[in-house]
Amino acid sequence: MSAQQILKVFVTRRIPQEGMKILQKAGLCNLSVWDSDEPVPRAELLKGVAGAHGILCLLSDKIDTEVLDAAGPNLKVISTLSVGFDHLAIDEIKKRGIRVGYTPDVLTDATAELTVALLLATARRLPEGVEEVKNGGWSTWKPLWLCGYGLSGSTVGVIGLGRIGLAIARRLKPFGVKRLLYTGRQPKPQAQEVDGEYVPLDTLVGESDFVVVSCSLTPDTQGLCDKTFFSKMKKTSIFINTSRGSVVNQEDLFEALSSGQIAAAGLDVTTPEPLPTVHPLLTLKNCVVLPHIGSATYSTRGVMSELTANNLLAGLTGSEMPSELKM
Numbered sequence: 001m002s003a004q005q006i007l008k009v010f011v012t013r014r015i016p017q018e019g020m021k022i023l024q025k026a027g028l029c030n031l032s033v034w035d036s037d038e039p040v041p042r043a044e045l046l047k048g049v050a051g052a053h054g055i056l057c058l059l060s061d062k063i064d065t066e067v068l069d070a071a072g073p074n075l076k077v078i079s080t081l082s083v084g085f086d087h088l089a090i091d092e093i094k095k096r097g098i099r100v101g102y103t104p105d106v107l108t109d110a111t112a113e114l115t116v117a118l119l120l121a122t123a124r125r126l127p128e129g130v131e132e133v134k135n136g137g138w139s140t141w142k143p144l145w146l147c148g149y150g151l152s153g154s155t156v157g158v159i160g161l162g163r164i165g166l167a168i169a170r171r172l173k174p175f176g177v178k179r180l181l182y183t184g185r186q187p188k189p190q191a192q193e194v195d196g197e198y199v200p201l202d203t204l205v206g207e208s209d210f211v212v213v214s215c216s217l218t219p220d221t222q223g224l225c226d227k228t229f230f231s232k233m234k235k236t237s238i239f240i241n242t243s244r245g246s247v248v249n250q251e252d253l254f255e256a257l258s259s260g261q262i263a264a265a266g267l268d269v270t271t272p273e274p275l276p277t278v279h280p281l282l283t284l285k286n287c288v289v290l291p292h293i294g295s296a297t298y299s300t301r302g303v304m305s306e307l308t309a310n311n312l313l314a315g316l317t318g319s320e321m322p323s324e325l326k327m
């Protein structure tokens with residue numbers, strides 16, 4: 001049997017061609033692709049991974065013990081087309097000696113850019129304004145109509161000053177931000193670049209005009225933004241989340257937004273995804289919801305696809321991965 005027949009790889013979605021070309025050109029493995037833009041149904045995922053040496057997955061695929069068992073002992077590598085890895089059962093994967101590839105850095109700029117766009121759109125009420133132009137609500141120029149909040153002279157608080165958090169801070173500072181607060185598990189030397197002040201979470205939440213969440217989803221950050229959290233924010237503050245939906249308790253956020261406890265929220269991530277069109281958050285004018293498009297530029301997705309393919313191949317051949325998750 002040739003190596004090509006032996007190494008089996010299951011790709012859980014149609015991915016940008018840059019990555020597929022790399023996999024095909026390598027000629028190392030039998031590729032089985034869920035050739036659709038929609039997620040693979042769970043039963044097909046379990047069937048598809050059987051006997052696989054490698055899995056190339058997306059953030060919407062839950063890779064848990066059931067999937068690992070279905071794959072069986074051949075599985076050497078899981079390569080995810082994402083920097084977030086909360087969809088992977090890391091402890092179990094580690095226990096089984098399976099390597100994980102992911103896509104840090106290459107999507108940092110695109111995600112930071114989108115976060116700034118979402119923040120400005122939310123704070124300056126752009127979706128409301130666009131809607132008013134279309135529906136005839138624009139009668140004349142009025143002094144207080146569609147007023148919002150500006151960044152100049154403001155305090156911004158970043159929860160999780162990692163790769164993306166720092167890139168967001170770098171982009172926000174030139175808008176005239178006066179103080180840049182951040183929180184995390186430890187102070188970051190690189191915060192100096194943005195004059196970042198490491199503060200306790202309560203201080204950040206209470207003093208920030210803009211609270212930006214860019215941390216990873218972990219057991220510690222799950223549900224971090226809840227009733228107590230929102231009750232400490234200023235009534236004029238804006239809440240932005242581009243990390244993961246589960247960092248937020250959405251019922252509590254709805255309450256905070258509808259009662260005027262906080263001014264507005266911009267979310268690129270929700271629970272679940274997609275957010276049902278009848279969800280209460282979508283009835284609020286002061287809540288801007290995007291469909292998880294942080295990294296969605298053509299070039300970023302192309303590079304993510306390449307990196308995911310190269311991580312997978314390195315995992316299959318036992319060589320150094322361009323971006324291996326340290327577990």
Ligand code: NDP
Nearest residue numbers: 084160161162163164184185186215216220242243294295
């Ligand atoms: P990093 O690992 O560089 O940053 C994660 C940050 O989270 C770290 O600074 C870490 O702080 C912080 N963190 C972890 N635990 C806590 C905690 N308990 N309280 C506060 N902060 C905490 O990852 P990236 O910046 O590359 O990506 C961050 C996340 O963004 C991803 O995990 C993903 O979920 C999300 N993402 C979303 C995208 C989108 O499309 N909306 C696109 C890309 C990523 P410390 O170092 O101190 O531990």
Ligand code: DGY
Nearest residue numbers: 081082083084107295
């Ligand atoms: C990630 O990579 O974790 C994002 O959520 C999508 O790019």
